[in-house]
Amino acid sequence: xxxxxxxxxxxxxxxxxxxxxxxxxxxxxxxxxxxxxxxxxxxxxxxxxxxxxxxxxxxxxxxxxxxxxxxxxxxxxxxxxxxxxxxxxxxxxxxxxxxxxxxxxxxxxxxxxxxxxxxxxxxxxxxxxxxxxxxxxxxxxxxxxxxxxxxxxxxxxxxxxxxxxxxxxxxxxxxxxxxxxxxxxxxxxxxxxxxxxxxxxxxxxxxxxxxxxxxxxxxxxxxxxxxxxxxxxxxxxxxxxxxxxxxxxxxxxxxxxxxxxxxxxxxxxxxxxxxxxxxxxxxxxxxxxxxxxxxxxxxxxxxxxxxxxxxxxxxxxxxxxxxxxxxxxxxxxxxxxxxxxxxxxxxxxxxxxxxxxxxxxxxxxxxxxxxxxxxxxxxxxxxxxxxxxxxxxxxxxxxxxxxxxxxxxxxxxxxxxxxxxxxxxxxxxxxxxxxxxxxxxxxxxxxxxxxxxxxxxxxxxxxxxxxxxxxxxxxxxxxxxxxxxxxxxxxx
Amino acid sequence: xxxxxxxxxxxxxxxxxxxxxxxxxxxxxxxxxxxxxxxxxxxxxxxxxxxxxxxxxxxxxxxxxxxxxxxxxxxxxxxxxxxxxxxxxxxxxxxxxxxxxxxxxxxxxxxxxxxxxxxxxxxxxxxxxxxxxxxxxxxxxxxxxxxxxxxxxxxxxxxxxxxxxxxxxxxxxxxxxxxxxxxxxxxxxxxxxxxxxxxxxxxxxxxxxxxxxxxxxxxxxxxxxxxxxxxxxxxxxxxxxxxxxxxxxxxxxxxxxxxxxxxxxxxxxxxxxxxxxxxxxxxxxxxxxxxxxxxxxxxxxxxxxxxxxxxxxxxxxxxxxxxxxxxxxxxxxxx
Numbered sequence: 001x002x003x004x005x006x007x008x009x010x011x012x013x014x015x016x017x018x019x020x021x022x023x024x025x026x027x028x029x030x031x032x033x034x035x036x037x038x039x040x041x042x043x044x045x046x047x048x049x050x051x052x053x054x055x056x057x058x059x060x061x062x063x064x065x066x067x068x069x070x071x072x073x074x075x076x077x078x079x080x081x082x083x084x085x086x087x088x089x090x091x092x093x094x095x096x097x098x099x100x101x102x103x104x105x106x107x108x109x110x111x112x113x114x115x116x117x118x119x120x121x122x123x124x125x126x127x128x129x130x131x132x133x134x135x136x137x138x139x140x141x142x143x144x145x146x147x148x149x150x151x152x153x154x155x156x157x158x159x160x161x162x163x164x165x166x167x168x169x170x171x172x173x174x175x176x177x178x179x180x181x182x183x184x185x186x187x188x189x190x191x192x193x194x195x196x197x198x199x200x201x202x203x204x205x206x207x208x209x210x211x212x213x214x215x216x217x218x219x220x221x222x223x224x225x226x227x228x229x230x231x232x233x234x235x236x237x238x239x240x241x242x243x244x245x246x247x248x249x250x251x252x253x254x255x256x257x258x259x260x261x262x263x264x265x266x267x268x269x270x271x272x273x274x275x276x277x278x279x280x281x282x283x284x285x286x287x288x289x290x291x292x293x294x295x296x297x298x299x300x301x302x303x304x305x306x307x308x309x310x311x312x313x314x315x316x317x318x319x320x321x322x323x324x325x326x327x328x329x330x331x332x333x334x335x336x337x338x339x340x341x342x343x344x345x346x347x348x349x350x351x352x353x354x355x356x357x358x359x360x361x362x363x364x365x366x367x368x369x370x371x372x373x374x375x376x377x378x379x380x381x382x383x384x385x386x387x388x389x390x391x392x393x394x395x396x397x398x399x400x401x402x403x404x405x406x407x408x409x410x411x412x413x414x415x416x417x418x419x420x421x422x423x424x425x426x427x428x429x430x431x432x433x434x435x436x437x438x439x440x441x442x443x444x445x446x447x448x449x450x451x452x453x454x455x456x457x458x459x460x461x462x463x464x465x466x467x468x469x470x471x472x473x474x475x476x477x478x479x480x481x482x483x484x485x486x487x488x489x490x491x492x
Numbered sequence: 493x494x495x496x497x498x499x500x501x502x503x504x505x506x507x508x509x510x511x512x513x514x515x516x517x518x519x520x521x522x523x524x525x526x527x528x529x530x531x532x533x534x535x536x537x538x539x540x541x542x543x544x545x546x547x548x549x550x551x552x553x554x555x556x557x558x559x560x561x562x563x564x565x566x567x568x569x570x571x572x573x574x575x576x577x578x579x580x581x582x583x584x585x586x587x588x589x590x591x592x593x594x595x596x597x598x599x600x601x602x603x604x605x606x607x608x609x610x611x612x613x614x615x616x617x618x619x620x621x622x623x624x625x626x627x628x629x630x631x632x633x634x635x636x637x638x639x640x641x642x643x644x645x646x647x648x649x650x651x652x653x654x655x656x657x658x659x660x661x662x663x664x665x666x667x668x669x670x671x672x673x674x675x676x677x678x679x680x681x682x683x684x685x686x687x688x689x690x691x692x693x694x695x696x697x698x699x700x701x702x703x704x705x706x707x708x709x710x711x712x713x714x715x716x717x718x719x720x721x722x723x724x725x726x727x728x729x730x731x732x733x734x735x736x737x738x739x740x741x742x743x744x745x746x747x748x749x750x751x752x753x754x755x756x757x758x759x760x761x762x763x764x765x766x767x768x769x770x771x772x773x774x775x776x777x778x779x780x781x782x783x784x785x786x787x788x789x790x791x792x793x794x795x796x797x798x799x800x801x802x803x804x805x806x807x808x809x810x811x812x813x814x815x816x817x818x819x820x821x822x823x824x825x826x827x
Binding site: 059060062063064066067068069070071073074076077078079081082084085087088089090091092093095096097098099100101103104105107108109110111112114115116119120159164165166168330434435436437439440443444447448451455458459462465466468469470472473474476488489490491492 | 535538539542543544545546547549550552553554556557558560561562563564565567568569570571572575576578579582583585586587589590592593594595596597598638639640644645782783785786789790793794797798801804805808811812816820821822825826827
């Protein structure tokens, strides 16, 4: 593999991995802050125990989210230095804002929350939880604004060959970002919801015979998870539809390949599943079960409209952005070669379907959980906790598939041209990569991947341990030493 | 002062904040096996930085992010040129971060010992790497006209950049010991103070060696003044440690690193990453800066964001201001 491919693999692996931790942190931190609020307001022990239990899982997870996030920031400069030089004027700003405005708050107030249980007044301590959880959302906002600019550059114009920021407001209110942000945040909540339902159901099943406070903790967790999951899915569906419509305008190739739509159709039908060989990278071979005219509706809110197919789009892209890569030695083997405008069909087609499918399964479990626990009921059967535990994986898979679809679907561009606005701002992925030796990038790819693998095992091990420990595992025994309590109530 | 110069200063400030804050928490990690004789003592040491190390680390993220936003080519050239050293820093920071969080999560001697090793290694490598990186940006690299590194993967590793690596490690070691003297009580405190008194004269040598090299090569009169301030502050720190004034010693070390950073980056300005192949290829404040509009936006964000950070991070230190000792550590609790 050459540096370009290695750097892409590294970016893909580190990003998807990072995004296994991030959604759980976002969703769970808000829900935990909510639980703590309920405790502070009502004084009910149930809420205190929920806060402690779910808060512990949040912490185990947060550590991994932070450390894998540093890699994300550094690798723009390390692996993608040509990209960084080209877009720094625009792209750097939201990234730096994330650090300065959001991440400082997140890290500082999390420290205060973890260690401040007995050192801070109750309400101040609660405020720390909210500061932390709202800052995770602010973080997501800035990062997604930066990413959305790569999908749909706005607020900039080319000066001396580089995009120059003209309006930060345009970047921060990019319509692509405004659709992507609630979509991604809702995805984060569906992860946390599945966690609450899955783990809650398992514990509730174990405590089904007893009649104690534990049961009310788990039942409340399931109910909270179920409602969160359903609301999250509603937001996902609405914002997903908005995003789809924007994408038909802004990145028609991504949507055409998501549908394996070869030829322009009017009206266009929506594909449910494919039975042909999508991997052949030739959509002629793909036969799909379709719903007539639905794609037209999804694209333009009108069942009769035309949707452009891959072949027509290729001609269109070639006319706008050239048929061959520039004859630049920095492009290595690709210099002067024809540009392949069709993203990987198998990945985009199935990525899109997996995202939607697994998102729906996750919401279904939430709905089921609410039904089974309605009016004080406790589910008796063994099948439900098993199903709920398995369902924890579904929003993770849906999220990952969504990201892979979004990022792979914009190839061969790293900055996708904006057909409806800014003129001339785009960049091919092949032009973005640093001029490094393959040895260097191999080293980092292997080192990071192996370290991530090891830490993944450790995190799952610890999560399991704390999940199994239940509530008793997270409520520390009374610390009698008064002086000690003054200095430290919690210690690593 | 032009916006470009202001942003150069802001980035230097972020790096200084990072060296000062994470400097001492690296030092605590490095000293874990030296000062902590049993598990309880090691827990005390770790918990002196427990509530704050994560917030300290954000200074690195913001320093890098601000370079990306304000001087994209500086960020791009430096980070790709020092690729492998930076990779090591990343791996170490990843390990260290999870180690703090995970070491107490299983009640087993072996588990904790292994994570303690990760903390120690993870506290030695990043200051080495950051020292190397900052020295490289001051002393320069063979860069071609595009700002890309000419030569092999280890171009950034030279005797003078290694001196910079040792300089930051030496500083972190002493700074960490002074911090522990300030934050612990009883026998641990005495041990930390004694260590700091003994180590300081040797550990700060590489830092002053580096400062002399840089001052000799590219210094001005005012950077020389800063160098003298750094030296006076270092001597003061030593005397305060001897006199049992932990707080003042810690503050004096802060002045040392601040003055040292002024010397280093003062000598660098207006370059940000000189090319050793000729001044034409050098990256400067002028040829790497983002557009005036971007810098203006960032200035507004910084003008509101940075003071807020100082206030709430300062508050954190206030909340956890008490000295801790082995008597204060709650029993281990795991499920």
